[in-house]
Amino acid sequence: MTSGLPPGLEGNLVEYVQGGVADWLPFDHKRFYTNAFIIQGDKILLGLKKRGFGINKYNGFGGKVEPGETLTGAAMRELKEEAGIDAPLEHAGSLLFVTNGVGWAFQIEIFSARSYSGRPTESDEMRPKWFSFESPATSDADAILPPIPYEMMWDGDDHWLPLLVQGRKFVGRIDSVTQDDGKFAMTRHWFGTVISDD
Numbered sequence: 001m002t003s004g005l006p007p008g009l010e011g012n013l014v015e016y017v018q019g020g021v022a023d024w025l026p027f028d029h030k031r032f033y034t035n036a037f038i039i040q041g042d043k044i045l046l047g048l049k050k051r052g053f054g055i056n057k058y059n060g061f062g063g064k065v066e067p068g069e070t071l072t073g074a075a076m077r078e079l080k081e082e083a084g085i086d087a088p089l090e091h092a093g094s095l096l097f098v099t100n101g102v103g104w105a106f107q108i109e110i111f112s113a114r115s116y117s118g119r120p121t122e123s124d125e126m127r128p129k130w131f132s133f134e135s136p137a138t139s140d141a142d143a144i145l146p147p148i149p150y151e152m153m154w155d156g157d158d159h160w161l162p163l164l165v166q167g168r169k170f171v172g173r174i175d176s177v178t179q180d181d182g183k184f185a186m187t188r189h190w191f192g193t194v195i196s197d198d
């Protein structure tokens with residue numbers, strides 16, 4: 001285990017990026033969530049959240065881990081429910097999100113797959129859409145995809161999404177405070193890449 005990590009993180013990690021000077025926020029327990037991404041060539045499948053937490057933001061497909069589920073089982077269930085597809089998801093990273101005045105932290109297990117079956121289909125919760133992570137934003141010869149819409153995603157996604165598409169395992173923490181308009185403002189962050197899982 002690496003020493004000097006932000007509270008709540010563990011593993012054999014090497015720092016990738018950090019920022020902010022605020023104290024790390026306190027939390028007393030974690031709630032587990034999943035978030036899954038399909039990556040093919042230079043394109044990535046994201047979904048526009050249509051309701052609830054994170055509405056009108058693009059994200060991977062995921063949600064709460066239900067009692068009795070494995071993390072991978074929960075990730076596959078959420079991908080099917082929200083995007084209508086099946087995929088051989090593999091664990092790709094872990095993120096801890098802490099906000100002020102809540103008491104608990106989001107522990108989000110990130111999954112990815114390079115193949116899938118079925119056709120991405122809009123659900124009550126998410127509207128799937130492909131984006132390019134190459135610059136300039138071209139993908140198939142006959143299709144030009146928009147670039148990843150970081151301006152419509154959670155703060156901090158721009159730090160770890162590049163690691164995800166490169167297939168580099170990562171662990172990170174983001175702390176935010178709620179502003180008067182209800183939006184979150186990032187106060188501190190730390191991301192590391194995994195040296196080994198031992």
Ligand SMILES: COc1nc(N)nc2c1ncn2[C@H]1C[C@H](O)[C@@H](COP(=O)(O)OP(=O)(O)OP(=O)(O)O)O1
Pocket residue numbers: 033034035052053054059060061062063064097106108154155156157174
């Ligand atoms: C900075 O905070 C976050 N960043 C990112 N990238 N993703 C986040 C952040 N906080 C939460 N998330 C993810 C984690 C989950 O994938 C979803 C939230 O799941 P949701 O609340 O929709 O859970 P469901 O079980 O699907 O909820 P329903 O009860 O509505 O079905 O966002």
